[in-house]
Amino acid sequence: MLQCAMITTIMESSQVTIWPPLYTVKKSTRAKQVRLSIHPQKGLTIHLPQHTRRPVDIDALLIEKKAWILKHSALLEQASKKDPMSLPTSLLLSAIDETWQVDHMQNCAKPTLFAAAGSRLVIMDKDLNIERAIRLLHLWLKKKAVQQLIPWLTELSLRHQLPFNNAAVRNQKTQWGSCSTSKNIQLNYKILFLPKALAEHILLHELSHIQHLNHSRAFWRLLSTLDPHCHEHNKALKTIESELPAWLY
Ligand SMILES: [Zn+2]
Numbered sequence: 001m002l003q004c005a006m007i008t009t010i011m012e013s014s015q016v017t018i019w020p021p022l023y024t025v026k027k028s029t030r031a032k033q034v035r036l037s038i039h040p041q042k043g044l045t046i047h048l049p050q051h052t053r054r055p056v057d058i059d060a061l062l063i064e065k066k067a068w069i070l071k072h073s074a075l076l077e078q079a080s081k082k083d084p085m086s087l088p089t090s091l092l093l094s095a096i097d098e099t100w101q102v103d104h105m106q107n108c109a110k111p112t113l114f115a116a117a118g119s120r121l122v123i124m125d126k127d128l129n130i131e132r133a134i135r136l137l138h139l140w141l142k143k144k145a146v147q148q149l150i151p152w153l154t155e156l157s158l159r160h161q162l163p164f165n166n167a168a169v170r171n172q173k174t175q176w177g178s179c180s181t182s183k184n185i186q187l188n189y190k191i192l193f194l195p196k197a198l199a200e201h202i203l204l205h206e207l208s209h210i211q212h213l214n215h216s217r218a219f220w221r222l223l224s225t226l227d228p229h230c231h232e233h234n235k236a237l238k239t240i241e242s243e244l245p246a247w248l249y
Contacts, residue, residue, distance in 0.1 A: 020062055021069060026174065029215055036065055038072040039242055087130050088245055091121070091137075093192040095199035096148045102137070104128055113140055134247050138171060138189075145169040145189035153185065153203050160226055162207040173249070176202045176237065179209035193244050194237075201233035 023044040034056055035047040048056060062069070091100040100119050107124035113136040116122050121140065123133045150167050157164055165183040172178070177187045185206045191199045204226045212219035223230045 019066075019070075020059070021073075023058075023062075025058070034061065036061075036068065037238075038069070044069060086247070087123075087133050088137075088247060091141075091193075093144070094195050095192050096144075097196070104133055111136060113137070115140075137247075141189045141192060142169055142171065145187065145192055149187050149189075149191060149199075149203070152200075153187065153207070156200070156203055156226075157207055157210075160204075160207060162210040164207065164210055171248075177206040179206045179213065181213060183210055185209075190244060190248055193248070194240065197229070198233055198236055198240065201227050201230060201237070204230075205234075 021044050023046055025046045025048060027050050028047050029050045031047045031049045033049065037045045037047065039045065046056075046058065046061065087104055088102055090102060091098075093099070098119065100115075100121050102121050102123065104123050104125070106126065106128055108126050109124060111123070111125040111129070111132050113121060113123045113133075121137070123136055125132055146169050149169060153164070153167055156162075163183070164179070164185045167185045167187065169187050169189050171190065172186070172188050175186075175188060176191060177185065179185050187202070187206070191202055194202075205223060208219055208223040208226065211222055220230070227233060
């Protein structure tokens, strides 16, 4: 199935710790030229345009960009010191104006998560296993996103007369959302953690693919009529991921 996603195709995965560095290569429909990025959780990524005519010499590229990579690898140092599996004490879901306190309690019953009064999420487990608690949080976030993001997408779709076929929520590693040729939209539940304007920008981006399944000028023209700050928002999305909690990845 053809898809137009904000970022596509992970080819190889690892993290920068030593020289020569380990890296991830992504083919992107948005990349016009080869670009590097460093992310605390994802490490070094080499973004390649979706359709490159000649093969890219990665070794030569790494040598050429060595100074930049070493300068920015401080970010990765920081990330490796952070415990990615620590349980959050609260969830700030800016996109929907909700904050939830997270309580982890020891209990001999089956691991459970439930929402209690006062915007409290209670996770009960016999041995306070962090990994299990995080899995329960991910399941809760997915349900929350279905309840909140899909009605929001539907409302925008009706308002702008851009009807989609079906919508679903997932936790894609590299995409905020996608839209297929069959007009099926998928949204990432990490969107819940974004500022409202950026969350809406993603929904409008995917809805614009209902008319244009590419990132052509016509696509951007349509998106800019729906979101006049679309270029600014698109730029902000490229850097905001590093501010999201590590346990979400
Ligand atoms: Zn797109």
